[in-house]
Structures are given as C-alpha cells and as structure tokens.
Amino acid sequence: xxxxxxxxxxxxxxxxxxxxxxxxxxxxxxxxxxRYGPRRAHARKSKKRRRLRRTLLVLLAGVVGAVxxxxxxxxxxxxxxxxxxxxxxxxxxxxxxxxxxxGSDSRDGLSEQDVKDLxxxxxxxxxxxxxxxxxxxxxxxxxxxxxxxxWVTLPGRLDTMTGKRKRPEGDKLNAAFSYGGPxxxxxxxxxxxxxxxxxxxxxxxxxxxxxxxAIGGVRMCLDRDIKDEKSGADLRKGxxxxxxxxxxxxxxxxxxxxxxxxxxxxxxQKLLSTLAHQAASxxxxxxxxxxxxxxxxxxxxxxxDDDMSLPExxxxxxxxxxxxxxxxxxxxxxxxxxxxxxxKGNVLKWDADESARLFDDLRHDRPPAA
Numbered sequence: 001x002x003x004x005x006x007x008x009x010x011x012x013x014x015x016x017x018x019x020x021x022x023x024x025x026x027x028x029x030x031x032x033x034x035r036y037g038p039r040r041a042h043a044r045k046s047k048k049r050r051r052l053r054r055t056l057l058v059l060l061a062g063v064v065g066a067v068x069x070x071x072x073x074x075x076x077x078x079x080x081x082x083x084x085x086x087x088x089x090x091x092x093x094x095x096x097x098x099x100x101x102x103g104s105d106s107r108d109g110l111s112e113q114d115v116k117d118l119x120x121x122x123x124x125x126x127x128x129x130x131x132x133x134x135x136x137x138x139x140x141x142x143x144x145x146x147x148x149x150x151w152v153t154l155p156g157r158l159d160t161m162t163g164k165r166k167r168p169e170g171d172k173l174n175a176a177f178s179y180g181g182p183x184x185x186x187x188x189x190x191x192x193x194x195x196x197x198x199x200x201x202x203x204x205x206x207x208x209x210x211x212x213x214a215i216g217g218v219r220m221c222l223d224r225d226i227k228d229e230k231s232g233a234d235l236r237k238g239x240x241x242x243x244x245x246x247x248x249x250x251x252x253x254x255x256x257x258x259x260x261x262x263x264x265x266x267x268x269q270k271l272l273s274t275l276a277h278q279a280a281s282x283x284x285x286x287x288x289x290x291x292x293x294x295x296x297x298x299x300x301x302x303x304x305d306d307d308m309s310l311p312e313x314x315x316x317x318x319x320x321x322x323x324x325x326x327x328x329x330x331x332x333x334x335x336x337x338x339x340x341x342x343x344k345g346n347v348l349k350w351d352a353d354e355s356a357r358l359f360d361d362l363r364h365d366r367p368p369a370a
Contacts, residue, residue: 078313082200082305086183087155091196095365096137098195099316100186102177102202103130103251103268128177128185128202129252130268133195134319137365141319141328143273144358145265148174150333151340151347152192157184171344182303193359199312200305207301208251209244211275217241218275220250228253247271260339261348265332273324276317331368334358 084090105127131146150173157180159166176188186197203211212218221239228234233249233256235242242250251271257263304313322328334354339346361368 078308078310079303080306080308081303082182082186082202084183084186084197084200084305084307087157087187090187091190091194093196093198094363096135096362097198097315098362099134099136099199099201099319100189100197101132101134101272101316101320102128102182102185102200103208104128104177104202104204128174130265131173131185131189132269132272133189133193133362134316135195135362135365136315136319139365139367141322142331142362142368143269143320143323143328144331144333144362145269146173146189146333147261147265147335147348148172149261149346149348151342151349152176152188154179154184154188155191170342172347175344182305193355195359195363199308199316200303201308201313201316202303204301205248209248212242212244212247215275215278217243218247218271218278220247220271220274226250226253226256228256230255247275262332262335262338266330269323269330273320273330276320277324329368331358 128148131148133144133146135142135144151170152173153168154171154176156168157166158164160180173185173188177185180187182200182202186200189195190197219239219241222235222237225237226233226235228249231249231253232245233253235246235250251264251268253267254260254264257267319328323330334351335348336351337349340349358368
C-alpha cells in the first residue's frame with residue numbers, strides 16, 4: 001500500500017500537479033510581510049504607495065500649518081478701528097448682510113517717493129476715492145457703487161473745527177468721509193439709503209498697490225487707450241496685466257470717462273471683482289509662499305469695524321469674488337442727472353424712485369432689477 005501511494009504521488013508530480021506545501025509557500029511569498037522569501041513586485045509597489053502617501057501627508061500638513069499660521073497672525077493683525085454705532089439712530093437690521101467697502105487715499109505706508117510715483121498728491125488726513133455697498137443674502141451677492149460725487153444729505157453733526165453743532169445739509173457723499181471719517185460716512189449712507197451697514201472695510205493706496213503686486217498683477221481688458229496726467233494712467237487698449245501702480249491709476253482716473261465719476265465707479269467695480277477672483281486662485285490660496293505676502297499686503301493698511309472677524313472678512317471676500325465669477329450682480333445706484341452744478345461743485349443726483357426701490361429690495365433681500 002505504501003509503495004502504491006508513493007507511486008501515485010510520483011505520478012501526480014510527473015503530470016504537473018504542484019504539491020500543497022509549494023502552493024502555500026508561493027502564496028505567502030507574494031505578501032509584503034512574507035517570511036518565506038524576498039518581497040515580490042506587489043510588495044515593492046505597496047511600499048512605493050505608502051511612501052507617496054506619507055509624502056503627500058507631509059506636504060498637506062505643511063500647507064495647513066502655513067495657512068493656519070497666517071490665519072492666526074491675520075486675526076490678531078486686523079485694525080478694528082471703526083465704531084459703526086458712534087452716531088446712534090440707526091436703521092433696523094434688514095435681511096442679509098451689508099458691507100461698506102471703501103478705497104481711501106490714505107498715504108500710510110508710502111514714502112515721499114511713493115507718493116510722487118503714484119501721483120497720490122499731498123495734504124494730510126484721508127479722503128475716499130471709492131465706495132461700494134456689498135449686499136449678501138439668500139439670492140447671492142449684489143455690489144452697488146456709490147459715486148463719491150453723489151448729492152446726499154449729511155446728517156446733523158458736531159463740527160470738530162468749531163465745536164458747534166451743524167444742521168443737516170446737502171453735500172457730496174465723499175465730504176462725509178472728510179468731515180467725520182468712516183463713522184460719519186457709514187451714518188450718512190444709512191440715513192440716505194435706509195440700509196443698516198453691518199460691516200466696514202477700508203484699504204489705502206499702499207495696501208491696494210501691494211496686494212496687486214503680491215499676486216503678480218491683475219489681468220484687465222481695456223476697450224480704449226487711457227492717458228490721464230492727474231492719476232498717472234498711461235494704458236493701451238487690449239488685454240494686459242496691470243501692476244499695482246497701473247491698477248491704482250486705472251481706478252482713480254475719471255477725466256477720460258464719458259460718464260465721469262459714474263464711469264470711474266464702474267471701473268472700480270470691475271477691477272475689484274477681478275482682483276478678488278485672481279487672489280482666490282489655487283496658485284495663491286494653497287501656496288504658502290504666496291498667501292503670506294498677499295495677506296500681509298492686504299492687512300498693512302486695512303481698517304475694519306470693531307465687530308469684523310476674519311471669517312466675516314473672508315465671507316465678504318468670497319462674495320466679491322462671486323460677483324466676478326458671474327454669480328452675483330454689479331450695479332450702479334440709479335441716477336437722474338450727472339454734472340449738476342451746486343454750491344458744492346458739480347454733483348451726481350440719484351433717481352429718487354429707482355434708487356429707493358433698489359435699496360428697498362436689498363433691505364428685504366430681494367433680487368434687485370438689473
């Protein structure tokens with residue numbers, strides 16, 4: 001019997017059958033942790049995959065750490081200098097959120113040579129070159145330009161020069177900023193629109209120029225040549241990348257615009273939206289070498305209200321970006337006349353009925369008519 005069994009096994013092996021022990025050894029040898037022999041191709045591939053995963057995790061941790069560090073630094077660097085409740089007597093909160101975004105001619109951070117190169121002029125204090133009302137809510141974002149030459153009623157206030165109380169009076173909108181800074185400007189807009197301003201953000205010349213330069217310029221397409229001595233604009237028709245100095249000149253010039261201050265407001269909206277869109281590109285957001293300089297450039301001269309948090313500022317930024325991406329609306333306040341002479345110079349007057357309808361739509365978070 002024994003000889004017969006051995007003969008059968010020998011016959012099976014001769015016919016190509018692989019013994020069970022050999023099959024087991026072969027199967028285990030293919031495993032990365034096999035103790036039966038050297039690792040096969042499967043083991044080498046698994047090791048490469050693990051190395052790749054570790055590398056990716058290290059890179060991700062580095063990016064998160066850099067962004068997190070930037071976030072913490074930015075949160076403590078915000079200049080929360082504006083008290084929107086200074087004047088009291090405010091409109092009730094509406095639906096959605098209203099941000100007042102202001103570009104000022106503050107020269108903080110500029111050397112004498114910078115002031116000359118940027119055609120920033122002289123004089124003390126600061127004035128506003130642009131004002132935009134950004135509304136966000138259930139129907140997306142709406143950005144409304146408020147031309148600085150708009151004829152509005154300035155609320156009664158204390159004259160800091162004379163110490164006397166001034167009665168309400170008609171004047172240009174940017175005069176409110178000159179007389180009482182961000183607080184009086186926000187109060188004036190609230191009284192003339194009926195909208196409650198929830199947050200305020202202001203950036204000066206230096207901050208604007210530095211942001212544009214930090215992200216490598218802003219891509220703009222111009223429909224004509226622009227040359228303006230006062231702002232320093234000297235741009236050619238066509239698509240081009242503007243550096244900080246050129247971008248500032250573009251948003252400040254108005255003498256080449258057929259609609260004057262209204263045309264400048266449209267340029268400001270377009271450039272701000274494009275700038276936000278480019279600054280939020282993956283090349284900026286996920287590159288620690290880029291997000292740090294870009295954030296620092298913006299915060300250097302950024303002034304916000306005392307209730308503004310970094311998450312709230314980020315929401316405002318994303319809303320501006322959405323306008324550029326076509327998911328929001330860019331509007332100018334409806335006007336009934338341009339270049340109307342007054343005792344305060346030539347002004348722009350809002351259309352009473354249409355502007356009231358626009359602000360009422362925003363107050364109730366309804367999509368305004370285009």
